[in-house]
Amino acid sequence: MSFRRGVVRQSKFRHVFAQACKAEHCLDDVRVSRVTWDGPLCAANLKFIAVIIEAGGGGAFLVLPLTKTGRVDQNIPTVCGHAAPVLDVQWCPHDDHVIASASEDCTVKIWQIPDGGLITPMSEAIVTLEGHSKRVGILAWHPSALNILLTAGCDNVLCVWDVGTGELVYQLSDAHPDLIYSVSWNREGNVFCTTCKDKALRVIDPRRGTVLKVREKAHEGTRPMRAVFLADGKILTTGFSRMSERQLALWDTRDLSEPMVTQEMDTSNGVLLPFYDPDINMVYLCGKGDCTIRYFEVTDESPYVHFLSLYSSKEPQRGAGFLSKRGVDVNKCEIARFYKLHERKVEPISMTVPRKSDLFQADLYPDTAGLEPALLAEDWIAGQDALPLLVSLSVGYTVPPSKCGTLRGRPKQLSQTDTGLGSTVGPENPTIIQMEREGSSYECGVRDIDGGEERIKKEEDQLSDILTEVRVLRSLVLAQGQRIDVLERQIARNEDGEV
Structure with a gap:
């Protein structure tokens, strides 16, 4: 037994599985952009999904409510203010209605999407940022400071903007000798990392305008690299080996001389x-052009990057959008959701941890970054730093009402004596008794307002249903608490060597 525990790494995410949504939940007839840029071409948040599409004579992208499914009308309004194809779109982390777009027309535009989505085509941006001399293909919002946006163009220039004023606050024009492939802020937003066609990984302080760290040839291959800053300050990169094998590597920013770990995966040529x-x-x-999505857990234990599993399908992806964490369905133990782009379709793919309990799974959902910014733009520009302000995802959890009366092995309605409420509900938990005692006064209030017997009966039935559901839920919680106690005692006996 002890040997097996040593071999199998314990993790709550070992059994994460991915599942494509049914056809009726997909978006059909979406003309996904054919640009050769190696970007995701899609972005999703709590309310909307944005997809870069083919557009004659300019650049456009769709913005649809997340609840939209089925066939997309070819005449549906689009965001169509760019003069050339759009290469990247990113939702603002501090406003679910604000999105930035970058284009081959050398501009970045900021759009305010109305609640409910577009009714008419949108061609006028609220802000247009002009500072790049060649096409702009990379956008990255600051994680904790309001209105700070980082952009990278094919002019090898990095720009940091205050989109609230439209001002270019920092520009780094000599940090990269060649095309920039990716940028990623760290958790605090005081530095960011980049990858470049010269194969180097760089860590940059934009306010000082200096390159703090450089790792030459982070990956030996000539194909594009990508990098992302992790929460603990490490950097994970993807690239290619000298033999054109796809790789991932983990780096400690304190010493970039050697990677903490490098893993080879396959010989596909799609950028990861x-x-x-x-x-x-x-x-x-x-991977762009792949039929798979691999997922890993990063820990402090060697080999640090632990492969969990992969999702595989028959059709390759043109790109993919990653839903912001506040949008996942906590009732279904969904920890992530992708929007996979096909040639003419957008397919949601849900990542779920199987759990039997109907209760909120707090261990799967630590507090996550909320909408409220930790800093104003001027605070960050003045030198302040702060981690994102966190919110609990438990507010999105709802008790499934359909399961209250269909609990396996339990009657649909339990009397008060069955639930044992008389001995368990005390002054510290008076909800049920208070509701029952106040029932008569509630009915009298209704009778005073409207003397109709039918309405009184309806209100009484609703109150009775609520009380029944509360009793059933209370009984379930008590039963589970007792079962947990029994299991804990059994575990303690096993650990003490008792049979």
């Missing part, structure tokens, strides 16, 4: 796009 969940330290690798 890393998507990172800082709350649970999981990384998803989605």
